[in-house]
Amino acid sequence: MPALRESINKVFQSEFYRNILSLFSGMFLARLFPALFALIIVRIYSPENFGLFVLYITIASTLSIISTGKYENAIILAETKTEKRHIFWLAQKINVLVNVVAALGIFVYILVEGVELITSVLQLVLIPLYSFFFAAVQLLRNVLISNKQFKKLSFLEITRSLTTGILQCLFFAFPETGLFMGAFLAQLLIYFVYARMIPEAQWNRKFLFTKEERNYGRRYINFPKFSVASEIFNFLSSQLPVFLIKPFFGSTILGLYSFPHRYVSTPVQLLSTSVSRVYIQKARSLKNNVSDLSRLTFSLFKKQFLIGIIPFTVMTLWGQAIFRVVFGAEWEFSGFLAQLIAPWLFVVMLISPLSAIMIVMEKQKISMFFNILLMAFRIAGLLIGGIILKDISWAIGLYSFTGFVFFVALGAYSLKLAGVKPGDIMKFVFKILIVILLPLILLRIWM
Incomplete structure (x- = not known):
């Protein structure tokens, strides 16, 4: 027993394991809130509403896998705040380009197929918007990981989960789009709130790729070259x-x-x-x-x-x-x-x-x-x-x-x-x- 007690004390004295415990607690609460909100949501949305929501958010989540070229992982490998900042905005600009192209493709689809139902149009338009902000929040998360700010990361996960549940309940008057709209707005709010707190995410006021961003893009080219395909295969494999x-x-x-x-x-x-x-x-x-x-x-x-x-x-x-x-x-x-x-x-x-x-x-x-x-x-x-x-x-x-x-x-x-x-x-x-x-x-x- 003394040996076991000593072993447990060593774990809690370790910064590494304390960080794991802190993040696990946050992730647990972030998973708990959706379960609690589900008790309300199942009474205000129909199974058909859930089915459409899962379909559209799955498409948007898949799009978000490729929208940053997986450069968010390079943020974790960066040594300095300046390097992290350049990689962050390299990935964010790619995120913009990919989702703008996706949005244009969706608008063409709407025109060619003659989609007239306003709820269907809104669901389609939300796909690139959700994808962009979901990927943008992932960039913020990786900056926090790189900076060892795990308590702030835990709070981000909790607030995002809580905000999503609240907004989805508030949009009950729009059953066809409320679930997706709530999820999208939660991502948007979390991004803008946390981006203000993270120096690496401050807007650099340059719309084109800078020389430094291009250099880091070449340095970490293996992420878009291999990791994007790897993530897609991993996602499809899990859904088989x-x-x-x-x-x-x-x-x-x-x-x-x-x-x-x-x-x-x-x-x-x-x-x-x-x-x-x-x-x-x-x-x-x-x-x-x-x-x-x-x-x-x-x-x-x-x-x-x-x-x-x-x-x-x-x-x-x-x-x-x-x-x-x-x-x-x-x-x-x-x-x-x-x-x-x-x-x-x-x-x-x-x-x-x-x-x-x-x-x-x-x-x-x-x-x-x-x-x-x-x-x-x-x-x-x-x-x-x-x-x-x-x-x-x-x-x-x-x-x-x-x-x-x-x-x-x-x-x-x-x-x-x-x-x-x-x-x-x-x-x-x-x-x-x-x-x-x-x-x-x-x-x-x-x-």
Whole structure:
């Protein structure tokens, strides 16, 4: 017990882990508010309104992936405030150009297709507007990460979530557009409020690309060259079950899969995002200090492993029984699917934050090829399960197994980049598997 208490005290005394805790708390509240507002929103908007909102905001979010050329990641690698400022406005000007072109394309579509319904026109016009401000807020977030202003970043996430919920409720009189309008205005307000607080985001009064911005554009050209495609493939890869389960197995099975995926992946996303944003800044500062970077990365790997191994093992072994007791017999099969995806989500929680080292080491090309291969194998797994075997369990099992294998490989590569010795990793993992995993497996067999 004294050793455990001392270990916990060391964690809380570490600025690195305090920053993670601060950001995690903010992210948790930012996710909590939408859940609370949902209790109101479901009573003032119809399922059709939700469907249209999800469609349009998905298009806008996809557009935002390419709208900055992924130069926002270069902000984290920048050394000085001047460099961050130039990269910020390089990305922001690209953001303007991409979304102006998108807006022109939408106006042409409206004219050619003869879209006359004012609500449809407004939804289409909001796509580039939302995309622009969503990407602009991402730029602000990365400046805050680079400056280690994690409390301010937490407050940004909380206020954005709260503002979105309030505005969506206030626009209840416009059911067709209220959800999207509320989300757009929240992004707009958050950008202008926080841009005033961040020196790097102050307007430079130059509309054309400056010489410095062009130089940094060339210096970090691998971000638009490889990271944009990588992000698109990653996004599409994550949406594959939505696209392929329904045609093969129907809406009911899609719902039975989506339910456990949502509730099991939510804590994974919260923890991974919080850790990743703090780790990437710290790893950048230790880039030229291999021993300290290796020590930090291995320490983080061990803590992540210890946090996740018990709950995910329990879900893998008893997921079906847990879902039957907690959610009812009709969701028992969802629990079985949760058992299939739990090992994959465990390695996602473990490796996803550490893979940020690839941005620090500027390995964008490898990241792109990884996401292309992952998507190809995931498609193959779902097609084998859906067309050849015609069994949802095999489809999800192959999808999960593919993700597990690829993320283990990604983890091995990321840890190697950070200078962590493979022998140290294997020794730690083997010890934990013997001490924790084996007893749980034996308990499952005996029960």
